[in-house]
Amino acid sequence: AQSVTQLDSQVPVFEEAPVELRCNYSSSVSVYLFWYVQYPNQGLQLLLKYLSGSTLVKGINGFEAEFNKSQTSFHLRKPSVHISDTAEYFCAVKGAQKLVFGQGTRLTINP
């Protein structure tokens, strides 16, 4: 079975500061990992995915994530955030036939 734990339910940061959203996973099958973003009153949008290959994955809007097999982590980072990054962020792991989502992390950007 697969599971995902997002270690922070809320992360407040100042504009132009760096941010890291933490995600740990558990999986008994091949590990396919994803980060999705949900802006207020919208559906989810894929930020990036890791299927294989380079452990550093670059996504849209300047986000990147690093797959760490030994620590079973897939943390999301951005070097400098903008007000428009305010949203809910979901880490997910692909199981045999479905995506299993974490609880979400609310990223709030303060001016």
Next chain:
Amino acid sequence: DTAVSQTPKYLVTQMGNDKSIKCEQNLGHDTMYWYKQDSKKFLKIMFSYNNKELIINETVPNRFSPKSPDKAHLNLHINSLELGDSAVYFCASEGSGQGAYEQYFGPGTRLTVT
């Protein structure tokens, strides 16, 4: 051009009623999903269809019945609505090939049962 669309966007109804939510994708994907997002933003899969065939049914009450008339459409019918059904319901479709495992979500349908 909308990739995954859902109607209606908002649905307010009384307990005991029956309602339907429609979903359409124009991405040519074979696999579609229904998710439920509760008030704490937790997302849980409900159903998955691949090319009109049901492949996942996540212990959802049988008051919920999905229907896929063709691979571009996946509708959700809910009978005898209960207060606990209030949530945001998302439809999604999944790519293959180079876009393997990437899911595209609709804008959601906010269901409020009073």
